[in-house]
Amino acid sequence: MxxxxxxxxxxxxxxxxxxxxxxxxxxxxxxxxxxxxxxxxxxxxxxxxxxxxxxxxxxxxxxxxxxxxxxxxxxxxxxxxxxxxxxxxxxxxxxxxxxxxxxxxxxxxxxxxxHTMNAEYFSRIEALNYTMAHDDGQSAGDLDLADIILVGVSRTSKTPTCIYLANRGIKAANVPVVPNVALPPDLETATHPLIVGLTTSPDRLIQIRKNRLLSLHEDTDTSYVNHDAVGDEVAFARRLCARNGWPVIDVTRRSIEETAAAVLNLYNERQKEVG
Incomplete structure (x- = not known):
């Protein structure tokens, strides 16, 4: 070698x-x-x-x-x-x-x-402000103003993907999916945004979560990284997306850029259909 x-x-x-x-x-x-x-x-x-x-x-x-x-x-x-x-x-x-x-x-x-400060520039700033205000389930009842909403269990790269999209002028919100925790009421009634589910393999998710806990010096003996519990979380999120007809992207082997590109492909296809 x-x-x-x-x-x-x-x-x-x-x-x-x-x-x-x-x-x-x-x-x-x-x-x-x-x-x-x-x-x-x-x-x-x-x-x-x-x-x-x-x-x-x-x-x-x-x-x-x-x-x-x-x-x-x-x-x-x-x-x-x-x-x-x-x-x-x-x-x-x-x-x-x-x-x-x-x-x-x-x-x-x-x-x-x-980098000229034109309308496109200010559109990106507006999108970034919206995205930061609607991170991790934050909602003021205005999720229908989003262009894209990403849903998924914790640590499926929702936030960095949203920020990547916002830098391209896309108003992107993200909502965590937690079993037995109600979703924002305006999520399932939203008609304007494209809603996409992000998922990953339970094994990969456990690895990421353990690394996260270790970086915070927290105990890794918790249901947050329990294999059965994580498997149930992932399955619950998939059923939620299937029930609502939301497309799902598996991010197990995707970079943030690749995930964002896949989301944008879905978004552009939808824009053609409604346009």
Whole structure:
């Protein structure tokens, strides 16, 4: 088996760096035997900032990936990397080139354009506020204002999935399912939101819950992690979803991003049906 390779990865951006970081991590994830040491430089928009970055690249040579629209700074970065014989990659150039050719237009060359405070931005903030106010069963009788409601037993990743969705402008609430505990009255009467059940295998759920209890220095000898009790919880939640016709997603082997993508697929399909 090949030894794990450690290398320096310099991520240089003239904006927040979110796009660059996501692309870099997605690419690195395809190489299980590689471990990048990330050096992240955001809001690099002037010569002084760039010189500091170049100094750090020289001190720790590796791969450089960047998103920069200022042509002078780009050329300086690429030229210095060439002198150091360090790979230097503009991750957006192929996409922007293809898009520009198709549209027959030049790009705006404006750094951080995707973060402009427009209507979409404020929609995301509104969605995030709604989601945080409707976490873990909190309800002011307005669950019908949600776009999506996630239901499921404790520790099925409802909260992080909702936050992920909110960052995409989706008002997402979540409601815990506990046997013998009444659900919010406005849940089963809600007609506007898509309601989705999240489930997982009892064994996986017990493992997650035990880790949670240990992190809180609490006793793990409780029905919260009892195999029979957890199995009953999961079965109860499945019956609840089946009775109400709510689709169910098994999150046992899914990341938060994969769960959110599956929820969004269901949501988009529903929007087409009602639209």
């Amino acid at each position: 090949a030894s794990r390779r450690v290398f320096h990865l310099h991520l240089v951006s003239d904006a927040t760096g979110e796009t660059l970081n996501a692309v870099a991590r997605a690419a690195c994830a395809q190489y299980e035997d590689a471990h990048p040491i990330e050096h992240v430089y955001a809001l690099v928009r002037g010569p002084k900032q760039l010189e500091r970055v170049l100094g750090e690249i020289e001190d720790a040579p590796g791969i450089v990936m960047f998103t920069m629209v200022n042509e002078e700074l780009r050329q300086r970065l690429e030229a210095r990397c060439a002198e150091l014989m360090t790979p230097c990659i503009s991750v957006l150039d192929p996409v922007m080139g293809a898009l520009g050719t198709y549209l027959g237009r030049e790009s705006s060359h404006k750094p951080g354009s995707q």
